[in-house]
Amino acid sequence: xxxxxxxxxxxxxxxxxxxxxxxxxxxxxxxxxxxxxxxxxxxxxxxxxxxxxxxxxxxxxxxxxxxxxxxxxxxxxxxxxxxxxxxxxxxxxxxxxxxxxxxxxxxxxxxxxxxxxxxxxxxx
Numbered sequence: 001x002x003x004x005x006x007x008x009x010x011x012x013x014x015x016x017x018x019x020x021x022x023x024x025x026x027x028x029x030x031x032x033x034x035x036x037x038x039x040x041x042x043x044x045x046x047x048x049x050x051x052x053x054x055x056x057x058x059x060x061x062x063x064x065x066x067x068x069x070x071x072x073x074x075x076x077x078x079x080x081x082x083x084x085x086x087x088x089x090x091x092x093x094x095x096x097x098x099x100x101x102x103x104x105x106x107x108x109x110x111x112x113x114x115x116x117x118x119x120x121x122x123x124x
Contacts, residue, residue, distance in 0.1 A: 005083040008033035008090040010055075011072045012040045012047040013065075015094025019047055023054040025097040033090060034083070035059075037076050041067040047094060069093065 008026060012019055026036065038051035042065025051060045061076055073091060092098065 002085065004086045004088045006031075006033040006035075006088045006090055007080065007083065008036045008092060009073055009076050010036065010038045010051065010092045010094065011069050012038065012043055012051055012094040014043045014045045014047060016043070016045040016047045016050055018095035018097070019050045022092060022094055022097045023050065025099075026092065027054070028100075029098065030100055035080075037061070037080060039063060039072045039076050041065060041072055 010019075010022065010026065015022075026033070036055055036059065038055045038060040039062075040048035040051055040060060041063050044065075048060065048062055061072075061079065063072055063075060067075075073089075077089065
């Protein structure tokens, strides 16, 4: 079995005080994600700037303040090009700094379903 393609999605909403730690932990994984996308839900505390600095402005989506976590993830996934092989989607909130080596045991993977892409739980 080949190694899955891992996409990490970091969702932020006024989480600047935690976001730096979360982004550092993500970048320092022993098995880094193949791509990382960020989404900021109308933060007023500089979270969008932190995401852009860490991930690059082209990898960050800005959404209205009223956007929920699930809707933000769906917006990002809809804009990402397909990975071209088995893909795991790793979801992180601004205050969820991962421990080492979590990308290899992602909890969700995206696979085609009757209505296109969808995330479904996977055993770690």
